[in-house]
Amino acid sequence: MGKVAVGAAVALSxxxxxxxxxxxxxxxxxxxxxxMTVEMHAGLASEGGSKLKMIISYVDNLPTGDEKGLFYAxxxxxxxxxxxxxxxxxxxxxVVKQEFEEVSIPPHLxxxxxxxxxxxxxxxxxxxxATESDGLHFSPDxxxxxxxxxxxxxxxxxxxSGTLIKWTKGFSIDDTVGQDVVGELTKAMERxxxxxxxxxxxxxxxxxxxxxxxxxxxxxxxxxxxxGTNAAYVERxxxxxxxxxxLPKSGxxxxxxxxxxxxxxxxxxxxxxxxxxxxxxxxxxxxFEKIISGMYLGEIVRRVLLKMAEExxxxxxxxxxxxxxxxxxxxxxxxxxxxDTSPDLKIVATKLKDILEISNSSxxxxxxxxxxxxxxxxxxxxxxxxxxxxxxxxxxxxxxxDGEKQKSVVSLDGGLYEHYTKFRTCMEDTLVEMLGDVSxxxxxxxxxxxxxxxxxxxxxxxxQYTEADES
Numbered sequence: 001m002g003k004v005a006v007g008a009a010v011a012l013s014x015x016x017x018x019x020x021x022x023x024x025x026x027x028x029x030x031x032x033x034x035x036m037t038v039e040m041h042a043g044l045a046s047e048g049g050s051k052l053k054m055i056i057s058y059v060d061n062l063p064t065g066d067e068k069g070l071f072y073a074x075x076x077x078x079x080x081x082x083x084x085x086x087x088x089x090x091x092x093x094x095v096v097k098q099e100f101e102e103v104s105i106p107p108h109l110x111x112x113x114x115x116x117x118x119x120x121x122x123x124x125x126x127x128x129x130a131t132e133s134d135g136l137h138f139s140p141d142x143x144x145x146x147x148x149x150x151x152x153x154x155x156x157x158x159x160x161s162g163t164l165i166k167w168t169k170g171f172s173i174d175d176t177v178g179q180d181v182v183g184e185l186t187k188a189m190e191r192x193x194x195x196x197x198x199x200x201x202x203x204x205x206x207x208x209x210x211x212x213x214x215x216x217x218x219x220x221x222x223x224x225x226x227x228g229t230n231a232a233y234v235e236r237x238x239x240x241x242x243x244x245x246x247l248p249k250s251g252x253x254x255x256x257x258x259x260x261x262x263x264x265x266x267x268x269x270x271x272x273x274x275x276x277x278x279x280x281x282x283x284x285x286x287x288f289e290k291i292i293s294g295m296y297l298g299e300i301v302r303r304v305l306l307k308m309a310e311e312x313x314x315x316x317x318x319x320x321x322x323x324x325x326x327x328x329x330x331x332x333x334x335x336x337x338x339x340d341t342s343p344d345l346k347i348v349a350t351k352l353k354d355i356l357e358i359s360n361s362s363x364x365x366x367x368x369x370x371x372x373x374x375x376x377x378x379x380x381x382x383x384x385x386x387x388x389x390x391x392x393x394x395x396x397x398x399x400x401x402d403g404e405k406q407k408s409v410v411s412l413d414g415g416l417y418e419h420y421t422k423f424r425t426c427m428e429d430t431l432v433e434m435l436g437d438v439s440x441x442x443x444x445x446x447x448x449x450x451x452x453x454x455x456x457x458x459x460x461x462x463x464q465y466t467e468a469d470e471s
Contacts, residue, residue, distance in 0.1 A: 008364065010312035015368060015375075018304055021270040022379040028266060029386040029434060035264040036390025040257070045241045053258040056240065057206050057232070058159040059458060060248030062213040065091050067460035072144060072196065074125060074185075075452045077151030077204045078169055078227045080104045081121060083128040086456040094214075100452060101128050114176040118188035126194040144196040145463055147455030150181050151204040151228070153258055159462050162201050168260070168286060169228050169295060200458040203256055204413070205232035207454030212411030212447040214457050219409045221391050222447065225384060225423075226414025228286075229293040231259045233391050259387055260289030267291065268379060272303040279326070288387070292380035294331040294416040300376050302329040305369070314365065315358050322356045329355060335420045338373035345370065374422070381423045385430035392435075392442065400438050411447035418446065 043054030073084040084100040103124045109117045129144065152171070154162035161182050167173060176184060182198045189196055202210070209222035209232050221233035237243060237253045273291055276299060277283055280290070290296045306323050308314035315323070322328055333351050340347035345366040352358040352366075388410060392398040397408040417424055432439040447454075 007313040011308045011314045011368060014304065014308050014312060015372060018270060018272070018372075019375050022268050022375050024268060024379055024382040024386075026433060028268065029382060029389075029430065031266040032264060032383060032386040033389040033393060033434070035266055036259070036262060036387050037393045039262060039264070040390065040394045043257075044235070044239065044255070047242055049242075051261050051263050053153065053165075053256075053261065055154070055156055055256040055258060056243060057202065057254040057256050058156055059200075059202065059206055059210070059254040060237070060250050060252055061461055062234070062252075062254070063210050063457040063461050065094065065214055067457060069460060069463070069465075070144075071456040071459045071463075072125075072129070072146040073149065073207075073452055073454075073456035073459065074121065074146060075149040075151075075204065075207070075455060076121065077149065079110075081124075082452050083125050084452045084456055085128070085132070086453060088457075088460055095453070098453065099131075110170055111172045114173055114179065114184055115188070117173060117176075118184045119191060122185065122188035122192045122194060125189070125196075126192045129194060129196070142465065145199045145459045145465075146196050147200040147202065147207075147457070147459030148182060148185060148198050149202055149204050149207045149452070149455040151224075151230070154181065154201070154203065156201070156256075160198055160201050166282070166285075168282065168289075170281070172281060197464065199464060200455060200462045202455055202458055203230065203232075204454075205230045206254055206256055207452070207458070208411050208413045208447045209233070209254060209454065210457050210461075211454035212409065212445060214454075216409055216445065218407045218443075219411050219445070219447075220395060220397065221388070221408075222411040222413070223384070223388060223417075224414040225293065225412065225417040225427075227293065227295045227416075229260050229289050229384070229414070229416075231257045231387065231391060233257070233395065235395070257391075260286045260293065262288040262387070267383070272300055272307075276300060276303060288383070292384050294414070294420075296331075297376050297380055297416075298329040298331040298334040299327050301334050301369075301372055302326070304372055304376075305329075308368075314368075316360065320356050320358050323358075331416065331420070334373050334376070335423075337369060338377060338420075338422055340370065377420065377423045378426050381426035382430045385427045385434060388431060389434050397442070398435065398438060400441065405441065407441055407443060409443045409445055411445055413447045 039050045039052045043050035043052040067088045068090045070087050075082040080102050082100050082102045086098045087096040089096040153165040155165055156162040161180050163180050164176050182201050205222050205224050212219035223231045234252050235255045237247045237251055309319040337348045337351050348366040349361055352361050
């Protein structure tokens with residue numbers, strides 16, 4: 001065999017070994033789902049009892065559809081944030097009007113000081129408030145109210161306060177850790193002269209849950225699959241041993257699982273995952289997130305390609321320099337290659353050229369790359385499905401009760417779920433595969449921007465003003 005043929009054979013054996021290590025047969029997925037349920041119990045039993053934080057959100061009343069008035073939301077969850085204004089008209093009219101603006105965060109603010117980040121956010125918010133239309137001005141005696149979606153691990157201390165446990169997703173600002181993030185935002189709003197009160201602090205998953213529930217009373221859980229990943233669900237308050245407060249009137253309590261931090265010996269981890277974790281900003285943390293979420297899928301593909309380049313001369317005698325750069329291959333690029341249906345895989349060729357500066361790819365090589373994308377995406381999608389089954393098990397919704405036609409709706413949001421079609425369909429197919437007949441009673445719904453509007457809905461349901469004050 002010539003050098004090229006040997007290289008191709010080695011590359012293929014790297015691919016096959018990786019495929020085998022990523023395997024997710026149903027038997028394994030059931031073990032993952034069971035482990036998720038066990039960890040949920042442990043995390044609810046005691047503080048620090050599990051890798052799953054199972055944070056008590058203090059949200060015990062999800063929106064009903066009756067909420068009225070004008071409310072703001074701020075959604076900070078990644079490299080962009082969004083400010084939102086919502087006019088609610090009660091059951092008949094629901095959302096009368098919503099306007100939003102998206103702002104990207106300059107990278108230097110993601111690792112700078114707390115004040116710098118929050119000042120930037122507060123001034124963007126103040127600019128947005130200034131665009132309120134005439135018909136929707138606030139009466140001078142009434143403070144504007146804001147729901148703050150903050151999608152990082154927070155130790156919640158009330159419905160409207162919570163201290164940052166740690167940053168994730170590329171943020172690293174030491175002086176915010178341990179601070180009340182509502183206090184940080186409020187001080188910044190005061191510094192820019194904006195009079196606004198934060199009435200609800202939630203993370204995006206709880207916002208998605210609220211947004212889903214507003215339109216559909218059967219929503220029991222929400223899952224975000226985006227840059228990062230998380231899940232929240234409605235638990236019966238008496239099933240939370242670590243809850244020492246008064247039991248809520250509703251009998252329910254929303255739990256923010258922080259499921260990205262789930263880990264189990266049953267997870268199919270490879271040498272590439274271990275290396276990615278070791279070199280990450282948070283080694284040993286967020287292991288589940290690192291194999292299923294958008295921030296990491298493209299990076300896993302890059303690492304396997306790099307090994308093929310180094311050990312099998314997959315891209316020729318020299319290893320492409322660009323391929324050595326961590327995170328250069330983003331998940332949207334991976335998705336575009338994975339969905340390439342052209343006979344000669346033209347999109348794969350273009351991506352290789354534009355991102356990695358590899359211009360001499362063969363069709364065989366491009367086919368290997370598509371298969372690699374498929375292995376990584378399928379593993380992530382199938383494990384996400386197993387996580388959802390774990391939640392349904394915990395809440396007793398994984399089996400059909402006699403004669404019961406109880407629907408369980410799970411609201412999903414996030415760019416990975418929304419834009420990566422093969423990921424979404426693989427996840428949905430896996431749920432059906434795992435649940436069998438029960439899957440007829442389980443509905444997966446895209447919660448349209450649950451995260452932005454959900455916070456505004458929660459600000460409304462926790463407003464300092466009663467309905468009687470409404471104009």
